[in-house]
Every structure is written in C-alpha cells, then in structure tokens.
Amino acid sequence: MIRVSSRDFLNKNDRHKALLAMAVGISQMQNVDVMARKFLNESYTVMLFHYDGNVDGWRSLEWSDKAIHIVAPNQTKWWFAKRFLHPSVVAIYDFIFLWDEDLGVENFDPRRYIDIMVSEGLEITQPALDPDLSTDIHHRITIRNKMTKVHRRVYDNRSSMNCSDDSKGPPCTGWVEGMAPVFSRAAWKCVWHLIQNDLIHGWGLDMKLGYCAQGDRAEKVGVIDSEYVVHQGIPSLGGPSDTSKLPRRSLDLRTHIRRQSSAELEKFKERWEKAVREDDEWMDPFDA
Known part of the structure; x- marks a missing residue:
C-alpha cells in the first residue's frame, strides 16, 4: 500500500524559501511593518538593514525578534547586500527580494x-507600479498593464526610445528597476558579483542585470502585473521626492548624494568597458 500524506498535495511554492531584505529608517517603520507582515505571514524571512542606526525603535513590533537586524549608519541597500548577502550565505533561499522601504503592498x-x-520561468523580476498612485515613475516598462499577468517588453515609438518587437535590450526589454528587484538564487549569485564594493548607490546595475538572467534576458526578465505595488517616492539617502519642505541642510546633503551617485555611474560604466576590453575570450551574448 502506498501512503500519501497531505504534504504530497502541497503547492510546489510551499517548498520555496524567500528572503525580503530592505534598508530601513525608523521614520518608515509603519510602512515597513505592513511590508514585513506580508512576507512573515508566508513564513518567509525578513532582514532589515538599519541605515539610521536605530534598532531599539523597532522592538515594539511583535515580529521584530523574528527578523534579522543589521546596523550600519548612512549606508545603502547595495552596500548592505554586498557585505551581508553573499551567495553562500543566502543559498538556502530560492528568491531574494531586495526592496526599498517605501513600497505600498496592498495589492501584492x-x-x-x-x-x-516559477510558472513563467522568470529569473529576475519586479512588481509593476500602479500608475495612478505611484510617484517617481521613470521608465514605462515598469508601469502596470491591467490586461496581462506579466510583461517582458514595452512598446514606445518616440525617437528617444523606439521600443518595438525588434528591441533586444534595456530599457525596452530584459530590464527591471533598482527599487524592487526580485532574483532567483542562480540570478543572485551572478548579480552579487556585479555589485561593486565601493559603488554603494548601485547606479548602472539595472542596465546590466540582464546578463545574470540565466538565458535570454528578453524571456527571463519580466515585470509582474497581477501583483503590483505603489512607489511612494519617499526620500532616503538622496532619492528623488518633493523638496519644497526640506530644510536647506537636507537639500545640500541630498544634492551631494545625487552627485556622488552620478559619479559612481560613470565609474561603473568605465569598469564594465575596461573589463570587456581586457577579456579577449568574452563574447557579449546580447551583441546584435
């Protein structure tokens, strides 16, 4: 006689492990609370990177002791990820959610x-952004399409974009934004090596993530429409937002950070180009 347990009827997803990792500040505790509960209710792991140094302020949350807390003042999620999310350390997780703290998850x-x-065979994704409630939407490919479950490309006939079925790379296809990426274990093992130890803002990474897609980035990278979020555009460490009510000192700091980010972007591009020149055996898999 063959014994069949209830475990045999579990959805395959029940055996998947996921990690939500976020750089957070105490001012966003209420929103992070909502986000974290979504994941903890599914028995997923939550890791908080405290960039303001305040951990004790989170003790009032009933789930605080279940989360992993890491503290380093004035650092970004990419800085934390490079140091604390080494592929060997997070190898037990099937999926890594490396998110900003200002996402609304009511519909996620x-x-x-x-x-x-899993069903779509995607390795790198992000949830679509609600166009009616989100702020700071910079790329059309991230906007939710209400008619689809997933989209992998955007169509735009403006001369500055010219995205069509013939487009083979970012920002038309094979691309997600840095605010809410989700990686499979295999993709993260590659992405972690792309992150530069000293370029803490991660600018430029998004354009190269497709190289970690474990195949054709136009097929393996996508934006999931049916599970979507709201980008609230709340500033942290220099991010864009309404600056009309910020004190002068805060404006000066954010201006400095954005200048640093732009400089890091140029360094990232230079390093990529240098690596390509010096590796005689490397062939660009997406070179048209």
Missing part, C-alpha cells in the same frame, strides 16, 4: 508572486 501577495515567477 508574495506567495502568488513567486508562483508566477
């Missing part, structure tokens, strides 16, 4: 999201 379910990643 992490379990359904992972189901879609």
Whole structure:
C-alpha cells in the first residue's frame, strides 16, 4: 500500500524559501511593518538593514525578534547586500527580494508572486507600479498593464526610445528597476558579483542585470502585473521626492548624494568597458 500524506498535495511554492531584505529608517517603520507582515505571514524571512542606526525603535513590533537586524549608519541597500548577502550565505533561499522601504503592498501577495515567477520561468523580476498612485515613475516598462499577468517588453515609438518587437535590450526589454528587484538564487549569485564594493548607490546595475538572467534576458526578465505595488517616492539617502519642505541642510546633503551617485555611474560604466576590453575570450551574448 502506498501512503500519501497531505504534504504530497502541497503547492510546489510551499517548498520555496524567500528572503525580503530592505534598508530601513525608523521614520518608515509603519510602512515597513505592513511590508514585513506580508512576507512573515508566508513564513518567509525578513532582514532589515538599519541605515539610521536605530534598532531599539523597532522592538515594539511583535515580529521584530523574528527578523534579522543589521546596523550600519548612512549606508545603502547595495552596500548592505554586498557585505551581508553573499551567495553562500543566502543559498538556502530560492528568491531574494531586495526592496526599498517605501513600497505600498496592498495589492501584492508574495506567495502568488513567486508562483508566477516559477510558472513563467522568470529569473529576475519586479512588481509593476500602479500608475495612478505611484510617484517617481521613470521608465514605462515598469508601469502596470491591467490586461496581462506579466510583461517582458514595452512598446514606445518616440525617437528617444523606439521600443518595438525588434528591441533586444534595456530599457525596452530584459530590464527591471533598482527599487524592487526580485532574483532567483542562480540570478543572485551572478548579480552579487556585479555589485561593486565601493559603488554603494548601485547606479548602472539595472542596465546590466540582464546578463545574470540565466538565458535570454528578453524571456527571463519580466515585470509582474497581477501583483503590483505603489512607489511612494519617499526620500532616503538622496532619492528623488518633493523638496519644497526640506530644510536647506537636507537639500545640500541630498544634492551631494545625487552627485556622488552620478559619479559612481560613470565609474561603473568605465569598469564594465575596461573589463570587456581586457577579456579577449568574452563574447557579449546580447551583441546584435
């Protein structure tokens, strides 16, 4: 007689492990609380990187002791990720959610999201952005399409974009933004090596993530529409937002950080180009 347990009827997703990692400040505790509960309710792991040094302020949350807390003042999520999310350390997780702290998740379910990643064969994704409620939407490919479950490309006939079925790379296809990326274990093992130890803002990474897609980036990278979020555009460490009510000192700091980010972008591009020149055996898999 063959014994069949209830475990045999579990959805495949029940065996998947996921990690939500965020750089957070105490001022966003209420929003992070909502985000974290979504993941903890599914028995996923939450890791908080405290860039303001305040950990004790989170103790009032009932789930605080269940989360992993790491502290380093004035650092970014990419700085934390490079130092604390080494592929060997997070190898137990099937999916890594490396998110900003200012996302509204009322219409997002992490379990359904992972189901879609698996069924669609996606390695790198992001949830679509609600165009009606989100601020700071910079790229059309991130906007939610209400008619689809997933989209992998955007169509735009403006001369500055010219995105069509013939487009083979970012920002038309094979691309997600840095605010809410989700990586499979295999993709993260590659992405971690792309992150530069000294370029803490991660500018330029988004354009190269497709090289970690474990195949054709036009097929393996996508934006998931049915599980979408709101980007609230709340500033942290120099991010864009309404500056009309900020004190002069804060404006000066954010201006400095954005200048540093722009300088890091140029350094990242230079390093990529240098590596390509010096590696005689490397062939660009996406070179048309």
